[in-house]
Amino acid sequence: MLDLLGTIGGSILGLPGILGVTLGMTTRNWIIAMILGGVIGVLSPIILGGHHSAHVPITTLEYSVSTVIGIIAGLVGCAIRRKGAMV
Numbered sequence: 001m002l003d004l005l006g007t008i009g010g011s012i013l014g015l016p017g018i019l020g021v022t023l024g025m026t027t028r029n030w031i032i033a034m035i036l037g038g039v040i041g042v043l044s045p046i047i048l049g050g051h052h053s054a055h056v057p058i059t060t061l062e063y064s065v066s067t068v069i070g071i072i073a074g075l076v077g078c079a080i081r082r083k084g085a086m087v
Contacts, residue, residue: 024077
């Protein structure tokens with residue numbers, strides 16, 4: 001349970017959460033924001049997760065949590081952009 005919570009918290013505060021919101025704020029289209037967030041969610045475990053010299057595998061839990069957090073962060077960024085544009 002703690003491993004799951006740590007993975008979720010690390011994804012929110014890490015690259016998928018922050019860069020997902022940033023890329024989501026670049027567009028007003030929900031679909032594009034979801035795609036950009038999902039791409040960041042898939043790429044971040046590959047870039048930062050596995051350590052090939054120590055043979056640390058990247059689990060499917062990390063991929064799935066990172067992808068879901070990236071998609072949600074992209075949608076949040078798009079919502080921020082849309083509401084901010086209406087003010």
